[in-house]
Amino acid sequence: MEVGFCGPGLMGAPMIRHLLRAGHMVHVWNRTPDKAQALAKDGARVVPTPGALASSVELIFLCVSDAAAVEQVVFDPEHGIAAAAQRTHSATRVRRIVDHSSIAPAATRGFAQRAAQLGIGWVDAPVSGGVAGATAGTLAVMAGGAAADVEAATPVIGAYAARITHMGGAGAGQTAKLCNQSIVTATVAAIAEAVSLAQNSGIDAARLTEALAGGWADSVLLQTFVPRMTRRGDTPIGAMRTFQKDVDTIAATAYETGTPMPVAGTVQQILRLAAAMGLADADFSAFVDVLQPGRRN
Template sequence: MDRQALGFCGPGLMGAPMIGHLLRAGHAVQVWNRTPAKAEALVAAGASVAPAPRALAVNADVVLLCVADAAAVEAVVFGEQGLLGAGAAVRTRCIVDHSSIPPDVTRALAQRAAALGVAWVDAPVSGGVAGAQNGTLAIMAGGAAADVEAVAPILSAYAARVTHMGAVGAGQTTKLCNQAIVTATVCAIAEAVSLARRSGIDAAKLPEALAGGWADSTLLRTFVPRMTQDGLEPIGALRTFQKDVETIAAAAAQTGTPMPVSGAVQQILRLGAAMGLADADFSGFVEILQTPRGGA
């Protein structure tokens, strides 16, 4: 793998372990985060800290983003101190966005970057925190074939595979397909856990009982323990699932795609937010469904 000078914005639950893999692969990585302490925590591993995103564009050949939403992506790239903010001297020739944002927003941002001579690869990921930690993420990429091919060796530091899905925006659309499957499945698992509990059986034994059958899956084995045990570290917040499902709904409306299951999940997540569970772990679906007997 070619060792390159890289920038990385967003060392959070996913970004921090991804940066660790890049450093171990021998890349020089400069990091920026809105909360400086999260960036500074990576100095001991070999990263350097940038005072603002603009500094990354001056020093890095490729800048990778892993931030919360479309507004954050736009601010990091085109804000006053952004990577491509007005008057910025730019060494960067490609931005790789691991954030999950709407495909149409991605295309608009990529056009603005292209006008400044900077390529854009939308590269959302799947595999969760464990995948980031283990370096086994699945990356679905959108962009020019040459641009995806150029950054693939970098992404291989933390991805088991990088699949080129088409032009800019195609990666984000693929991630919406992924999230439609994931959120519906986690919701179904929560329903199964609730049914098991109310039927007087040990819900924690569902993965064992269903192992090898059609219901067996990574999600089943991940989320039943999270729904039946206390004290586990969170791996994400329901507000993230809600953001993604709202984006799915918008894409479905734009394309005339009927998605009744995602629509039901959307309403359950909105209910969870109204219940004050927006910051609950992904497994918080089961809390939304825990209406006391006789209370509904």
């Protein structure tokens, strides 16, 4: 199948490679052209604008930074996917957009309504599993949208996902991702506290993975972040600003729905402090640097 993909970043690039290995032809666009061109050697076809995809593929995937980027890619009046879809009379025309970005449920519902007016189905499909999951092709996908649209996209998404769960209508996938991120960010913050307590108490914090393995505190996050918090030089797997964006969205959605989330509120303040300390672009493991500022020196 020929598909389009906007946003070959840390997550998008390995997802595209899985699509190519599965036999799909992938047309790729990125705001930074070099990131798209890097995939040409793998067989991807680079296009100059998002709108260039609208007349050549029926299914387009997005994996961009935030809601503003989604709106620009899809609804820009000059180069956006929707504008090009309106202009084209090709037999091949975009029918569905699958958005892997993590954005607010309310924004997603608005985008889905605007797309529907053009006859384009919208699937919000944020993912969990990080760069490691994208590379391994084992991502968990939480999907929202019409059942027919989710069903149509599922075989293609299966190239890089181990599980796809349809959570409900438009925005339901994004809400599920916020639930995921509330657990992830709170857990990583708690791991940072545990590492700090161990180090300040004079024990080898790096051995916590061994000591807690198999117990209630054990998890993929524990096994991933204790090593990253107790050594230097690991390749970044994501930036703190991404966590801050997600937790700010959690806070806004909690307010909209009247949901008390005191733990998420505390994590939000830690992330804001991290940004004030110049750690917005630091790896996710920088939670421990907020708790131990002298560690960075």
